[in-house]
Amino acid sequence: MAQINKHGLARTISADVKRELRRRCGFGCVICGLIFYEYEHFAPDFADAKAHDPEGMTLLCSQCNQKRRRGVLSVEAVSRANKNPISIANGEAQEWLDISHDYLQVEIGGSVYIDCKSLINIRGQSVFSIIPPSEEGAPYSVSALFADDTGAITLKIDNNQMSVGADNWDVEWKGKTLTIRKSPRSISLVMTLYPPQRIVIERLEMELDGVKISTDSQFTNLMVSGCLMKMQKGTFRGEGAGISIP
Numbered sequence: 001m002a003q004i005n006k007h008g009l010a011r012t013i014s015a016d017v018k019r020e021l022r023r024r025c026g027f028g029c030v031i032c033g034l035i036f037y038e039y040e041h042f043a044p045d046f047a048d049a050k051a052h053d054p055e056g057m058t059l060l061c062s063q064c065n066q067k068r069r070r071g072v073l074s075v076e077a078v079s080r081a082n083k084n085p086i087s088i089a090n091g092e093a094q095e096w097l098d099i100s101h102d103y104l105q106v107e108i109g110g111s112v113y114i115d116c117k118s119l120i121n122i123r124g125q126s127v128f129s130i131i132p133p134s135e136e137g138a139p140y141s142v143s144a145l146f147a148d149d150t151g152a153i154t155l156k157i158d159n160n161q162m163s164v165g166a167d168n169w170d171v172e173w174k175g176k177t178l179t180i181r182k183s184p185r186s187i188s189l190v191m192t193l194y195p196p197q198r199i200v201i202e203r204l205e206m207e208l209d210g211v212k213i214s215t216d217s218q219f220t221n222l223m224v225s226g227c228l229m230k231m232q233k234g235t236f237r238g239e240g241a242g243i244s245i246p
């Protein structure tokens with residue numbers, strides 16, 4: 001594919017235009033709501049575009065974009081979806097996680113959690129759980145709830161199906177790393193997927209049910225009823241292990 005079109009426009013799109021498109025489209029393909037997409041020109045096509053004007057651009061997953069390029073998906077349909085993106089209508093964009101059938105390791109705050117049925121539990125509510133396969137040949141089942149530091153839900157994982165809320169300030173994928181921001185300089189979550197066996201939470205700044213969880217690559221700090229607790233680092237394995245706040 002040409003890197004510069006006949007008008008001398010390069011493929012590189014500025015960060016501001018990308019963010020504007022992500023937010024306007026609800027962080028998913030405007031046609032099908034898939035979390036993984038490209039920034040596409042559709043009116044006109046990149047070949048005829050004179051600028052990266054967000055007006056004529058949208059988010060499309062590779063399959064929906066292939067239909068558009070083949071001409072089996074009309075400009076009218078893309079334009080209609082662009083005006084009314086499915087992720088905005090549904091309130092979220094979705095994708096299935098590729099999860100192992102053998103074991104699952106989650107890394108948070110420099111600690112490693114392997115096959116922890118209740119990895120994070122807040123006041124009896126399982127916030128992050130890893131359930132072993134119920135039948136042979138099935139994957140582990142991951143369910144999790146992430147919020148920002150005001151308690152607003154940012155990302156849900158329900159039996160390996162991931163959903164990001166369209167009301168987030170920004171949700172950005174770079175390769176297999178997801179970054180969710182509450183504002184320009186406030187990160188709520190950084191998570192990298194290493195399928196099928198590892199999920200690494202590099203940053204988490206969340207509050208749920210009065211409990212603040214703050215992590216970086218080295219530590220997990222919990223703030224419960226005004227008391228700061230530092231989680232001990234280590235490798236934790238099995239059913240009883242995990243972060244539990246009574």
Ligand SMILES: [Zn+2]
Nearest residue numbers: 029032061064
């Ligand atoms: Zn799509």
